[in-house]
Each structure stands twice: as structure tokens, then as C-alpha cells.
Amino acid sequence: MAMLPGNARPPGIALFARAPQAGAAKTRLIPALGAAGAARLQRRLTLQALATAQRAELGRITLWATPDTGQRFFRAVQRRCDIDLRSQPAGDLGARMAAAFAAQAGPLLLIGCDCPVLRAADLVMAAQALRHPGPGGNDAVFIPVDDGGYMLVGLCCPQPRLFEDIDWGSERVMAQTRLRLSALGLRWRELPSLWDLDRPEDLVRLATLPGFAAWQR
Template identity: 50%
Template sequence: MCADAAVSLAILAKAPIPGRAKTRLIPALGPVGAARLHARLLRRTLAVACHALPPARITLWTALDPDHPLFLELAEQHGIMLRPQPEGDLGERMHRALSQSGGPAMVIGSDCPALSPALLAACAGRLKNHDAVCLPAEDGGYGLIGVRHPDPRLFDDIAWGSGSVMAETRERIAALGWRLACPATVWDVDRPEDLARLSAACPALL
């Protein structure tokens, strides 16, 4: 199932380095276990993305170790592009990733098991007649944001990591006069209490 090839996708991901990836899961899984889960989630995210969009339109924006073997393996396996994440807070990095596409683009992380090829394709399709698309997350953030034309004001003064990220983003979108589509609400894997749900939804990842 391929979405409109004109829409690009940026995936932001850390290298699966024990002690530095999925740190909030370390109390439940230990540093090595958390890093392994992060790697599995990233592999799944890439597989889902490549079923929704042409690989040439997908860029994996890497952090911690841009030359990590997993990144190189995924690039070769799927035919995607690798770029190191720039400096700055999450909003600055997302804006940079969206801006590099030169056209409509979406950005995601790697920890949202609710993403599917159909949902990614639906989000890309919404950008044909909406200025922005989001997948609000149950924790108050979002699992995806996409725009027809990137604008840094979309990410100004957002309390990243808080439960108000989606609400603040809606305010920014309204201030810009944009039309927003939210095709679905999703959930992600951030905290130990998310692991039971992950086990039920995607047991192969644990």
C-alpha cells in the first residue's frame, strides 16, 4: 500500500546504545534490554514505513552514533537515506527534518507500535487538502506530525516531554490559520507501564 510519492517521511531515532536509549524503560528492562527493545521498535518502524512510502522518500535521522551498525544495516536493507540529527531541541530537529524534504513531509519517532502502513498512507493523503496532519498520542503528545509547508513557529515554546504537547501544537496550528487533520489517536512505548500493552499488541518485540 503506497501513499502519494510526493510526501516524504523523516524518522528520528537514537542509536541503540545501552544506557542511552529508552532510558525510562531501564528500571524494567535494564540498559541492555531497553536498547534491544529500541532496536526492535526501530526495525518495525522502518518496515512499516517502507510499506507505506517509496524508500527513496524516507530519511532516517540518526542520533548518538550516526555510523552505528544498525543504521547502516537498515539503510542498505531498505534503500533509505541516512542523515545525522542537527543540534537543538526536539522541535528544532523536527523542523529541520521537515524542511529538508523540499515539499510535503511527515516526521515520526520509532516507538509507536500503533503505526501501520495504512495509517501512514492515510496521513500522507490528508496532506493533499490539509495544511497539517497529526496523530495525537494518548499521553498528550503526538506520534506523527506532517505539514505541507514547514514553519518554525509550529514548534516554538512547546513543553517537550509534557502532557500538553498536542494541545500546544493545536494552538500553534490555529494561530497559523492552518487546517489540521487528525486521522487517529495512537500510543507509544515510553514507560514501564507501556510494556504490558506492547506484549499484548506485538509480543514478538519483547
């Protein structure tokens, strides 16, 4: 278990993941990789994100699956890794994230699978940022990404209004979220930004990472 200052309870980790189905996974990368190649990459990224979450040794990990938990890949991961498995509900990304926080009894870090440079140390730093909720502490923590969004959001308790009326998938996500945080009177911390894998040009950076240069072979 990662050591947090004081007697803070380690936050749980929610991982949002799409099933690695050809034609439905990493669709923006299909022109570069083909449907099967994009699905293989989705599988690899999901397994890496899960391994990173486990190495952080924080709270219980829940994999929020889409389209549903009946996918064979998700069932196999649950058996092998001893994690909780739940289906993402209907609605836009904001509604689905709000539901994940509502389901957690206590602090939670939520991540996706699109950031291959995320480290366990980043998750521990995010957990430390939430250790003093209330006056003088942080209600939220984020790791922004360089396309204007964020790849991690952590909250001490559910804040459903934080995820309403955001232009998901645009370069305005983090900027709009900052305005919403201020309007709600929440205190937050932003950790150093990372990059996520979303466009074909990002594959060049991916190939420079250990273990990914020959991932298609």
C-alpha cells in the first residue's frame, strides 16, 4: 500500500476502458493501423493502464467497461487481476464519470487508457494531493494533457455538476473545467501535463517508448 502523509485513506482507482473490438476501438487510429491493429493497441494500452494502477498500491481498482462487462476480455482481466468490474452507464462522458464518482464511497482517482506515459508515481502524487480535503486542502486533482483535456481527475467526494455542459472531446475541456471548479468554489491542484494517444501522429511518440517499438509484431 502506498504511504500517504497523515492518516489519509488511499483513494480508489477507476479505469475507463473500451473493449478491444476491431472496428470499435481506437477508431481515429484505424486509418494508420487498420481495425485489427487498433484493437490490439487498445488491448495493450488497457493492460498497461491496469498494471500502472496496481503498482501504485492505492485503493481498490474498478474497471468501468464499455460496451458492457460481458466482453470476454474484461472477464479474463477481472479473473487474472482481482479487480472490480462494472459497465459504464448510458450518457455522455461527463455523465459516465459522474456515475463512477457517485458509486465510490470516498476519494477516487479516475483515469483512461490513452496515456502510455502515466506512471504509478503520478497516481501516488495525485492521491497525495487529495489527502487534506476541506479548508486549506484540495477538493480535486487533475493531470492535463497537451490537447486541452485531462487524463486524470481525482475528487475527495462526488461533484456531479463538475461534469455538466462540457464540450467533451474538444480542446476546451480543461479550460471549461477550470471555470466550473471556480464557480463551484472548489480548490484543485494540477500536476504536470502528459500526452495521450489519440491521433495517428501520436504513434510516432508511442514508438519511442520501451516495449512499444515492436508492439504490432
